Amino acid sequence: MAVEKFKLKKPIMINGEEVKELPYNFDALTAKDKLEVGKKFKTAGFTGSLQELDPDYHLFVFIQAVIKADSSISEQDVMRISMQDAVAVSSMVRNYFFLDAEEFQRMITSEEQ
Numbered sequence: 001m002a003v004e005k006f007k008l009k010k011p012i013m014i015n016g017e018e019v020k021e022l023p024y025n026f027d028a029l030t031a032k033d034k035l036e037v038g039k040k041f042k043t044a045g046f047t048g049s050l051q052e053l054d055p056d057y058h059l060f061v062f063i064q065a066v067i068k069a070d071s072s073i074s075e076q077d078v079m080r081i082s083m084q085d086a087v088a089v090s091s092m093v094r095n096y097f098f099l100d101a102e103e104f105q106r107m108i109t110s111e112e113q
Contacts, residue, residue, distance in 0.1 A: 002025060002027065003023050003024070003025045003069045004023070004024055004025070004026075004069075005021040005022065005023055005024075006021060006022045006023075006024060006062075006085075006088075006089060006092070007020065007021045008020055008021060008022065008081060008082070008085050009082060009084050009085055009088075010081070010082040010084070010085065012077065012080045012081055013080075014072075014073060014077045015072065022066050022073065022078065022081070023066065023069035023070045023073075024062060024065040024066045024068075024069050025065055025068045025069040026065050026093075026096055026097070028065070028068040028069070029061070029064060029065055029068060033064050033068070036064060037057070037060045037061050037063075037064050040060050040063075040064075040075070041056070041057055041060045044060075051098075052094075052098045053094075053098075055087065055090035055091070055094070056090075058089070058090040058091075058093035058094050058097075059086055059089065059090050059093075061093045061097065062078070062089040062090070062092070062093050063075050063078045063079070065093075066078050
């Protein structure tokens with residue numbers, strides 16, 4: 001998976017422009033990114049979670065994947081997405097990283113049809 005796009009149900013403003021989808025790249029994430037996500041997660045006041053099950057942690061992973069795909073998009077930009085979109089991207093991260101990757105590919109392929 002290279003750079004993919006997540007279609008927002010509710011567009012957001014980024015750098016003065018309405019954005020209807022966010023690019024993300026899960027494959028570009030590294031061990032260093034994982035540590036960075038953990039730091040940001042803790043800095044935001046979250047502690048003691050089980051990363052496999054924590055949707056808030058998953059949101060931070062998605063933010064890092066967006067930044068990897070387009071460095072002009074900031075963490076604060078992504079934090080403005082709707083709650084409905086946040087729940088969706090959290091589930092997407094959980095399915096990709098913490099469930100079977102092949103099953104994830106089948107899921108997103110069937111959703112696109």
